[in-house]
Amino acid sequence: MQDKKAHKFGMVIDLDKCTGCGSCTVSCMAENNIPFKEDESDKKDSITWMRVYKLTNGKSFPDTQTAYLPRPCQHCGGKGDHGHSPCVSVCPATATDYGYDTGIVSQIYTRCFGCRYCMVSCPYHARYFNWWDPVWPEGMEKYLSPNVSPRMRGVVEKCSFCYHRYQLAREQAYYNETDEIPEDAYQTACTTACPAGAIIFGDLNNPSHRVHQIVKPDPHPDPLNHDVVGKSRNPKVFRLLERLGTNPKVYYMSEKEWIRKVGDSYLDGEWDKMKNHHGSASHD
Amino acid sequence: MDAALIPEGAKRCSFPKFMLGIAIVGAVLLWGVYAMLLCWFKGLNQTNMNDYYGFALWIWADLAVIAVGGGAFFTGLLKYILKIDELKNIINFAVIIGFICYSSALLILAIDIGQPLRGWFIFWHANVHSMLTEVAFCLSLYFAVLTIEFIPNILENRQLNKVPFFHHLAHNMHGTMAIFAATGAFLSFFHQGSLGGVAGVLYGRPFAVREGLLIWPWTFFLFTWSAAAFGPCFTLLVTRITEAVTGKKLVKDNVVHLLAKISGWMICTYIIAKIIDTIYWATVTAPGLGFEMSHFYTNNSFYGYWILVTEVIICGVIPGILLINKTTRENHSLRLLAIILGVIGVCLNRWVMVLQVVAVPVMPFDTWALYIPSWQEVATTILPVAYGIILIAVTYRYLPVFPQERELNQSKAQES
């Protein structure tokens, strides 16, 4: 299903660089015509394709440490990385689909009838429901992006890795009479907006892309868990809830052990055994 | 006033009294309809659901009514396929209860989806890999089966039966009912199961996910089994309530005891499987994903171990034992206690497999999410109950639902 030329767009977010400023969230909302409510205080029903979580090491002063974790849709490849993402496999109306040519999980708004099963299936809370009709303050609708369709009430939406930018890059490549899409020709809004340069985006299948060079994804299944494919061979890089076998294409990076540990759940004493295996030499 | 429509030899309350009852329940029904229209016209912002609770009270109600409505398919299977003939005395009522449950489930689903006018996409653009697709197809088809099973009973109404075509149609449908019942059992196996599969396939949710057989997680089989086990409890419970309201004995004790006994054995075997499943999940599946069992039952103000104990022991093991034991089964009060506990147990199981699944945090830095439904959700959930009461009242009044009613009440009249 995945030919050699297929892209596998992914992201690595350097949590040591992230300051939690929220530029990624703001740029995402502007880029993707994300509607907002008059009162945004209840975050459980407001839409933030790119949500920034605050992490702490759980220790009291003076040992307290905090970090910020931006969370877009993880564009999961699903168990064994076969494209059966948690959400794609459950959608009854084929309204969300896995692009084998890009690795991007799409959402077809006009096909979605709002059953919300995909939201239930997603452990990252990356999917959002339009509980209200989208309304923008008067005049603001003129600033909406013409490249992204606004969504109607009653459907689910989520981060698309700015797919419209990929389409524009492809058009440009076609105009240039080439198949190649240069790394800088397709970058997501959050990547370009991050003032700290914490977000790196590119093709995980392309060794010349930075994201590939940082992540060094292991193409073989994890010997400890065969559902996990594409584990990073960089010991500083991890994925959220990797053990579930969702195989996200969003990777995180940190020098700090407690941050890497907070990306997944471990039984007592398990971390010390697993961290050694994580990114170990046996994978190189 | 409506004496010509009432089954021959049956005693019914006066028409004004009947209409007064209908009007009272009808008021509740209208309240539900109002809430339903609010949801349809203003959208699901009328509910207290949110992005954590994509599934909430409605989906629970849906799963619960389908579970308790399982009495229809299971009794049908026993009567028409396994030829347990005594059950002919309760099968009509089991079908009516099933019809109410399944029509309610379809109505709730129509309110629950964000774009009700696109509801047909689930059929037209079906993703055959989704458990929800399987649910939608089998549920709709099985509703058609229930309608087919219900029609002959309607046609047996005193006036309708005078029309020769209806008389013959009812007769012929009775004759071919085994084929319909077999199809119904086949469809029920898959939709009851796939409702369990809905939770079991969620491999991003360690509380719900289960290993299984081929494409079906263990919850698939547990749901089918529990519906067959507890569905008859609900049939018996509603029969008991109907008897209390009408002040008449409607089904002979031997029939009730038989169904209670079958239900008891089904509950016992189910609960053993459920206990094994829970132990395996708690000791192998969840720890394999990095989760201690305590993660799912602590650090929040509602979901404690009590819910597991209540579901499995108090509302599972106890009713099972009460119903397989002859003395307790034939004791009126203990049997009633057992069937009430059983109905609560299966509804609690569905609650846990929908609501607790989404309440549990999965990302280590996430938090528990609790939810209280809005009045619109509550009203639309009560709506099917009111509709059910009205339909039972109307069918009981005008159709020969209980074949033993005349005999049971004639002898009583003679005695007095």
Added chain:
Amino acid sequence: MFPFNFEWVWDIGHYLFFGGFWYAIGILGAGMTYCIAKAAYDTVKGSQDNHH
């Protein structure tokens, strides 16, 4: 649902799922057609018998 829907694939999943679906529809449809047709026949036959 139908092979002309663009997302339709001729794979084992579709064979099994829609095979079962159309089979069940077929049984229910045929069963009801039989019942209705026979009822119509019985009605006509019954009324003829009454005339004689």
